Amino acid sequence: MGSIGRAFVVLATAACLVGLTACGSGNDGTTLTLYNAQHQDLMRTMVDAFTKQTGIKVELRRGGDPELANQIVQEGDNSPADVFVTENSPAMTLVDRAGGFRHLDQATLDQVPDQYVPGTGNWVGFAARSTVFIHNRGKVTKDELPASIMDLAGPEWKGKVGVAAAGADFQAIVSAVLAVKGEDATATWLAGLKRNAKIYANNIAAMRAVNAGEVPAAVIYHYYWYQDQAESGEDSRNVDLHFFGHRDPGAFVSVSGAGVLAASDHPTEAQRLVNFLTSEAGQKTLVDSGALEYAVSAKVPTNPALTPLAKLDPPAIDVSTLNGPKVVELMQEADLL
Amino acid sequence: MTALTVTGVAKRFGTTAALVAVDLHVPDGSVTAVLGPSGCGKTTLLRLVAGFGDPDGGTIDFGPERVFGPGRSLPAQRRRVGYVPQEGALFPHVDVAANIGFGLPRAERRSARRAGELLELVGLDAGLAHRFPHQLSGGQQQRVALARALAPRPSLVLLDEPFSSLDAALRLGTARAVVDALRAGGTTALLVTHDQNEALSLADQVAVMSAGRIAQVGAPQDVYAAPANPTVAAFVGAAAFVPAVVTACTAACDLGELTVPPGSPQGEARLLVRPEQIRLLPPADGDPDHDGTTDHDGTADHDRTTDHDGVGGRVVEVRYFGHDATVELRLDRSGLAVTARVSGDSLPRPGARVRLSVAGPVTAFPPG
Amino acid sequence: MRRAGSRPGYPRPLLLACVLVALLAAVPLFFVIGYTISTGWTEARRLLIRPRVGELLVNTTELVIGGMAASAVLGTAAAWLVERTDLPGRRVWHVLLAAPLALPAFVVSYGWVSLTSAVEGYRGALLIVTLAYYPLVYLPVGATLRGLDPALEESARSLGLGPWRTFARVVLPQLRPAVLGGSLLVGLHLLAEFGALQMLRFPTFTTAIYDQYLSSFNSPAANMLAVVLVLYCGVLVVTELGLRGRHRYARLGSGASRTAQPARLGWFAAPALAGLGAVVVLALGVPLVNLVRWLVVGASTAFPAADLATATATAAGLGLAGALCAVLLALPVAWLAVRHPGRIGMLIERSTFTANALPGIVVALALVTVSLEIVPAVYQTTTLLIVAYAIMFLPRATVAVRNAIAQAPPVLDDVAHSLGIRPVQAWRRVTLPLIAPGVGAGAILVFLAVVTELTATLLLSPTGTETLATEFWSNVRDVDYGAAAPYAGLMVLLSAPATFLLTRSARRGS
Structure with a gap:
């Protein structure tokens, strides 16, 4: 019986060694x-x-x-x-x-x-990529378009806006809001979003939902829409773009x-x-x-x-000041994460 | 074939002493049964002999060869013992022939001859060779297990309760066939069992174990008729213990005056009376037979008639087995309960009054 | 008394091996405990006592309870119809009803989500996890039904009970252990489920931990949620262990020699057939048809044969290595538990089951930190990934190997030794052939689990290593359903034969 126990030890050790040697770390010079x-x-x-x-x-x-x-x-x-x-x-x-x-x-x-x-x-x-407000042509009229990304926290947008809260893109947009508007305003805005927003896994899913009319509008980056238009338009056929401009944090x-x-x-x-x-x-x-x-x-x-980028009129933000960890903390406090 | 000698073997499991200085000699070519109740250490003894574990002390010899002793322990696979475990334990993944050939060298394993011989030896049809264990009956499995144990021509065969899992009808025939096969090969065998009938009927020598010790070793008749102590007596067969006073070779007790062998303990004693020693006498004249009259027994009267006419008693219960029957009786004098084994014809009815006597000498033990 | 089975004392090397395995299996648990202590109460409080955690708790509880209940009802009803009634085509139904086992939950989810977003949210999630996991109840209940002594039902019938009352009063009570055991297994799977729920936009603890991980890698926030998840799983595991203990007593013999007279369905046959048909269509038909549809769509745009081949080879390779490793680790533990029963053996065996309460994401988080801080040499290596698989799937390997070793009682070794066979030879000629089928079944179970494993693979795989599951997932995340289809299809193809073998042997074994 002892010899069988020993055999186990030998086998297990051998398996580990084989595993270790099989695991080339990938950095072999070039x-x-x-x-x-x-x-x-x-x-x-x-x-x-x-x-x-x-x-x-x-x-x-x-x-x-x-x-x-x-x-x-x-x-x-x-x-x-x-x-x-x-x-x-x-x-x-x-x-x-x-x-x-x-x-x-x-x-x-x-x-x-x-x-x-x-x-x-x-x-x-x-x-570089620009923030954009997308909306379903049939669900949001031109008059209803928000002037600022900050408006999305208002009660009129309850259940009407999609965001990919766990994604880095949206968190970067929040960091721009933080940089432009300060911590208190951002926290209030996030609390409003928590009430209003439908959460999607990522920008594509959000755009698809807008296209299908599941949610009237969403905040994403511009290229998702352009890419889809360039390919088949299948997921963006009913989707229009709205750039905030005017140095709004939403024009980030x-x-x-x-x-x-x-x-x-x-x-x-x-x-x-x-x-x-x-x-x-x-x-x-x-x-x-x-x-x-x-x-x-x-x-x-x-x-x-x-x-063209020049026409988007983005807010002037120093790229090195955007604070990721603070955004995560604020979003956790707002229960968006 | 070879004799087995176990000397002073002891074994503990944690704080429990399984064996306390066991001495046992199994003569060359004999079948010895180790008989004892569950937990007496008999299986431990067998496993130590087989080499499946080492004793804490003592020696084990196979003929002239020491297989265990101070500084020496031959591993199981080099002791050349045949081992027949409970329920056979055939290898379920191979057929009968491969089971039998399992311990043979590769070349011999291939030929079907040895398997055929051994099947014949244990009384099985050669056609079973290519069946799988689950296709055999319990008795057949047990015989194949013996064949497998005998195949490498072991010096000693150890059987661990080999028949206990078989039902009564199979047990007798299988046991007989197995022992015949052992005797035919002149094999030395050690059979562990808790069934006294099996031990007494199959073995040349019976070793009775109790609480980790060998209580008595001897021929079956000796162990049965002259047990070393009341425990052995009770274990090898049904027994009644009757208080008595022994004077020389006579013991006076509720069953009358009985004969004890010379050298028996004197004074107060317990007498071992086997059921088959108790005889029911034909009803004495004048005794009311079936009416169940209440006791009016004159003690002196009974005493006087003991030697000739037995003592009086009342039948409590009768158990009929066909070939014979047992009658439970309550003695008039003291109310002591005894059992008599009688032939199956002309049985008394429960409640009947009878007279009984004891045949042959009885064994006397010191009072417990 | 009779020590035929157990040898006194424990062989040192075996005990050493077992202790090492137990320690390895407990690494994630130690990590979670240690992390909690080091995080401190204030920070833990900030991260745990907040509405988001409450929301997750409600979501998770709703899903676990709903999923367990729905699986129990569906699995039991289906098993009874297939095993105990005169339903036409019972053999075919059995195969069809067990088949969803070969579809990973995230593939079922994918099949539905890519068809309609109506399945998003609680109701959809409940529907899909039930369709994906009810076989975990169906199979054990079916096996128990086959093993039940029909004499009990016959007695009930002779006492004047109709088929429905017989089922309710005689059969159902005997099924209790199987139903509860299977449901608890469903519960544990739901607690660990990630891909399916992420697709359905139904956040639970596991998906939230992953979101936290995305936002801040290995942070206190992720780990505190992991603590809650581990506690949650712990409750289920303890319940399951308790039930399993009693389960043994509840089992009767090794099965009936006669089969019961099937209950006559009569007019009910039509709705029963329709119901089972609906289950098969929803659980198997919709996902598979949709998968094939996307395969066609995907193949028309791009069919990256090289990537597919690489991912398949990687998944299969990791599956084999994981299976080998898990079985090797399970062997000493199972050997000790079977051959040296006692408190130490039981303790060690139990300790390897802690992984049951540790979803892949928790094991992965723990191993990321442990490897980074203690053994950087294995960080981001295949070795670490395989170790994670081994820890995660050790319980199922141990259960299978334990049953296998029980098929080779030690008395057979004794007999072999007495026949002059040396221990190594005895192991090769007796023990190995006897335990091989069971050990193989354990290996298949681990292989299946590894091939479709997602969360730990996402976190731990070496740079450049992509499996079928991770490639599938990255395409699904980008809502590129066509590109995801071939990976999903290959996962199904890889798991299908093994699943079939397992369900068949389960059927024959009874």
């Missing part, structure tokens, strides 16, 4: 690990172009902005990531404040207009960031990747990808289908 909070298709296209140009392979780990940002902070020096790419800037700020980034090469910073670069110079914006233009991690084992290659994302070639890949996000490079023209 492969970068990219923590990707951006859309997988877009980043796949961009890094494929990068690999084609440089021969450096890139593996993507997907997740949400705050998820991956917090993950990088908790991983600290042990983080397997080399580059972090987000949809919105609060996540970049979170990592930057925790000292998670390496200063970017000057050449990279020079490629990007100043409004997309934080004061620290530790990350850059490489794409969110910046997608890219940065090189302090914990990176391949900083040179990682710097090259971020440089590529903001380069003319990279930005052109972005525009041609069908993602329909805004490019940030001045040298690359915006996709003609989109309303």
